Structures are given as C-alpha cells and as structure tokens.
Amino acid sequence: MMTLDILYFAWLRERVGEPREVVETNVETVADLVAELVAKDERYALAFADMSSLRVAIDQELTDFTASLKGAREVAFFPPMTGG
Amino acid sequence: MMTLDILYFAWLRERVGEPREVVETNVETVADLVAELVAKDERYALAFADMSSLRVAIDQELTDFTASLKGAREVAFFPPMTGG
Amino acid sequence: MDIRVQEEPFHFGTEAQAFSDAQDGAGAIVTFTGLVRDLPGTPLDVMEIEHYPGMTERALAKIAQDASKQWELSGSLIIHRFGAMRPGDQIMMVATASKHRKDAFEAAEFLMDFLKSRAPFWKREITADNTSWVESKPEDEDALSRWDHIQ
Amino acid sequence: MDIRVQEEPFHFGTEAQAFSDAQDGAGAIVTFTGLVRDLPGTPLDVMEIEHYPGMTERALAKIAQDASKQWELSGSLIIHRFGAMRPGDQIMMVATASKHRKDAFEAAEFLMDFLKSRAPFWKREITADNTSWVESKPEDEDALSRWDHIQ
Numbered sequence: 001m002m003t004l005d006i007l008y009f010a011w012l013r014e015r016v017g018e019p020r021e022v023v024e025t026n027v028e029t030v031a032d033l034v035a036e037l038v039a040k041d042e043r044y045a046l047a048f049a050d051m052s053s054l055r056v057a058i059d060q061e062l063t064d065f066t067a068s069l070k071g072a073r074e075v076a077f078f079p080p081m082t083g084g
Numbered sequence: 085m086m087t088l089d090i091l092y093f094a095w096l097r098e099r100v101g102e103p104r105e106v107v108e109t110n111v112e113t114v115a116d117l118v119a120e121l122v123a124k125d126e127r128y129a130l131a132f133a134d135m136s137s138l139r140v141a142i143d144q145e146l147t148d149f150t151a152s153l154k155g156a157r158e159v160a161f162f163p164p165m166t167g168g
Numbered sequence: 169m170d171i172r173v174q175e176e177p178f179h180f181g182t183e184a185q186a187f188s189d190a191q192d193g194a195g196a197i198v199t200f201t202g203l204v205r206d207l208p209g210t211p212l213d214v215m216e217i218e219h220y221p222g223m224t225e226r227a228l229a230k231i232a233q234d235a236s237k238q239w240e241l242s243g244s245l246i247i248h249r250f251g252a253m254r255p256g257d258q259i260m261m262v263a264t265a266s267k268h269r270k271d272a273f274e275a276a277e278f279l280m281d282f283l284k285s286r287a288p289f290w291k292r293e294i295t296a297d298n299t300s301w302v303e304s305k306p307e308d309e310d311a312l313s314r315w316d317h318i319q
Numbered sequence: 320m321d322i323r324v325q326e327e328p329f330h331f332g333t334e335a336q337a338f339s340d341a342q343d344g345a346g347a348i349v350t351f352t353g354l355v356r357d358l359p360g361t362p363l364d365v366m367e368i369e370h371y372p373g374m375t376e377r378a379l380a381k382i383a384q385d386a387s388k389q390w391e392l393s394g395s396l397i398i399h400r401f402g403a404m405r406p407g408d409q410i411m412m413v414a415t416a417s418k419h420r421k422d423a424f425e426a427a428e429f430l431m432d433f434l435k436s437r438a439p440f441w442k443r444e445i446t447a448d449n450t451s452w453v454e455s456k457p458e459d460e461d462a463l464s465r466w467d468h469i470q
Contacts, residue, residue, distance in 0.1 A: 095452045144377050165436050167438045185331055191354070
C-alpha cells in the first residue's frame, strides 16, 4: 500500500468538493486511481465524467493517465490550464 | 526646365561633399539625373559608382531609378537604411 | 532568469525599465504584458486566478530554461499573478533580452505559448450574475505545435 | 498611433507604462526596445544616427498605418531617436496593443522589420581609431519577404 496526496484544482476541485485528500491505495496507474475514486463516490464520477478534458501531474510534473504511480507522493488533477 | 532640391545622406553626403543642392535640369528620370550629375564632376562619379547599393526618394517617398521626375520638387539619394 | 509568482500587483513600467537596465550587451528587449479584459455584455467584476503552488514555479522555470537553450538570451523574466484582479489590471508579463531582435521576439512568443497552456493557472470570471471558469482555447494548444522542432 | 522622432533620450519604463495605461479593452501589449550595443574589440565611443527629417515621420506613419490595417490594434507607438548615443542607451522602441497576443506580437515584429530597412535612418559607429557607417544586412531585407502576403 502507498499513501498519496491527491490535489484538485479549478472546477474539478469544486465538483469533488475538496482541494486535497490523502488516500491509501495499491493501484498501478493514474487511470486505475481514477477508476478507484469513481467507484467510491458519485462526486468523483461527476468530476471525472469527461477525462479527455482533464490533465494530471505526478509530483508536480505534467504526465498522462497511463503513467505509473510507482514512487509517487502527490497526484494532482485539473482542467486544461488558462494562464497568461 | 525644372528646379530640383537634391539631398544626400550618410556616406553619399560625405562623398558628394554637401547635404543639399539646387539644380536646374530638364532630364526625364532619376537615372538621367544621376547621369547628368556624374558627367558634371568627379565627386558624383565616385558617389554614384555603385548604384545597386543606393536608394532614392522623390518628394519623400521611396522609389527607384527608373522613376519619372515629372512634378518632382525634392529628390534624395542615400545608402540602404539602417534604423531600428 | 527571474521567475515570480505573486498575489500582489506589479508595476509594468518599473519592471520593464529594471529588466532593461540589468542587461549587459543586449541590443534587443521584448516585453509582453497580459491585462484583464472586460467582457462583452455584463461587466466583469473580478477575474480570479487559481494556481498550483510549487508546480507553478517549476513549470515556469522549465519553460524559461527551454527558451534559454534554444535562443541566445542575456536575460528573461516571468511575473505571473494569482488571486483577484479587475478589468485593466496587469495579470502577467514576460521579458526577453538578446543581441538580436529575432531571438528576443521568438523567445518571448515561446514563453507566452507555453505559459498559456503548460503552467498551472486557471482563470475564473465573476460578474454580477454569473461565475464561470475560463475555458482553454483549441488555438492555444495549436500554438504549441509551432515549436515542435525544438522540443 | 503615436510617432515620435527625437534627439533627446526617452525613458522606456515610463513610456511602456503610459502606453499600457492608455489602452482600453486591450488584453495584450508587446514592446520592443533597441539598445546601442558595444562593439567586439575596440570599444564604441558613440553611435550617431542621421535621418531625413520629414520623410522619416512619413515613413514611420505609413508603416504604423499598414500595421493597423492588417491587425486589430487598439494602439501603436513608435519612438526613434537620432543624434549621438552611447553603449547601453535606448535607440528606439515600438509598442502594440490588441485584444489578442498573436496580433500584438505580429504587429510589433512587422513594425520592426519595416522600420529597420524602410525608414530613413543611418547609423555610424565612432571608436577611438575609426568612424564607419553601419552596413545594412541582407537578412534585414530578407525579413521583409515574410510580410509579402499583406502588401
């Protein structure tokens, strides 16, 4: 089992209802983690309904949903960025 | 006969030896005017030796050596610009 | 390379002049500044920018490093605000300095293109009757492909 | 459209801020500043710029008008000095403002490309042992062809 800090930003944070949580999990990839969250509660199902419009970062580096969580400590989910 | 103000800039001004002069002429084009100047004095021959590296403006609008002088009041000769 | 992520306003003119003064041997300086625009229709009360502290600084430093590898820059600056702003306020600025104008221009455009869709900022527009997250534009993602050859 | 041809120095930061403050509804502001660079080898004492009074103002106004036709600009500024300058001094600046960053960037690059080789300025470099006119670069003429489609 590993302990992950999970962060949510922008409208994803609003749908999940909290900016940050700690989960214990033994899944292998980001996609597995999303599936586990979605199975847990309706809020996540709503938040992750359209994964094509979401981005993910592991330990503050952008990656994709097929990425392995091995060694990860912080996983962040968010919509496409709108800086500048 | 027409009266033209002729202006010279940068190294062309230095070779001709003056920034401005007034000439009376009845030539038709810029190229004819250059030929008339070159025939007049060695200084002009030196200044206009390489016409491919020169620019000309009639009444403060860039043009080329084939341009007609009809209606012209001011003709300026200079090397390629180096602004910015 | 100077990267600042901050809530407080910055003074564009002062920053632009300080950046220019700090350059030694540069012949060309380009700046870009992004301002909060009002909305068509209902006036915008507040533009609020959320960001991901920690990742933001890392992402901006990476973008600036990538620019320094590709172009001959004597300096670069990125300032980006978060929090609440009003129409006309300055959101962010970048500045680049180089011997050559082409390098300064290209590097500034590169910084902007990547900062738009690779730095973790999210804008929200708040009017009297609505609050909505700004959606990313397909053309912002498309703009990145212009730089494919240097990735 | 604000065009200034002047002998006296200008303050880049002050001009950049004033330009930004004067914009209404713009989301993007780009500035370019050209500085006198020192020479490799013998230090440059003075860079002297000669111009063609009258034609200079007309040529710059034409370039700025062409930019306004092509891009959606809420404002544009050109300041260009003539006379004697020293290394590090500001020679000139342009600024453009638009709703969109692409327009502001492209218009500023267009202004610079045309100003370089279509406005009647000539630079001369004076060192302790030499005085020479700066030669135009083939790449400056080449840069214009990028804009052929909008002429």
